[in-house]
Amino acid sequence: MTGFHADPAALEALASRLQDTAAEYRSAALSLEAPDDLGPISVALAGLTGEWSGRIRAAERDFATAAAGVRTAAKAYxxxxxxxxxxLDRTDG
Structure with a gap:
């Protein structure tokens, strides 16, 4: 057979890996959003970790969006x- 071939099962597996990666990013962001109380440096640390958390959350969204897109493609295929x-069954029959 020539031409294009899509493997929906492989696409679903990829989507699962992407979703797992998104979950890891979500976990990392959550750990930064609740830093331990470190006294006077907590405010400065909160500002820094908040920025990191935002960037990690953006990566999480990107991975989750990619997973959803791959799942949609698998469903369409x-x-x-x-x-x-x-x-084909109708034309053969």
Missing amino acids: RATDAAAAEE
Whole structure:
């Protein structure tokens, strides 16, 4: 067979890995958002960790968005394959 071939199962596996990575970023951001009380330096540290947390949250969103996009593609490929198989059954029958 020549041409383009999509593997929806592989796409789902990729989406799961991307979602797992997003969860790791979410966990990292949460750990920065609740720093221990370090006395007088807590305010300065909170400003710094808040900036880091925001950047980590942005990466988390990017990974989650990518996972959703890959899942959508896998679903579309499955639907297209099912529709094509149904159409072929009608023409063969």
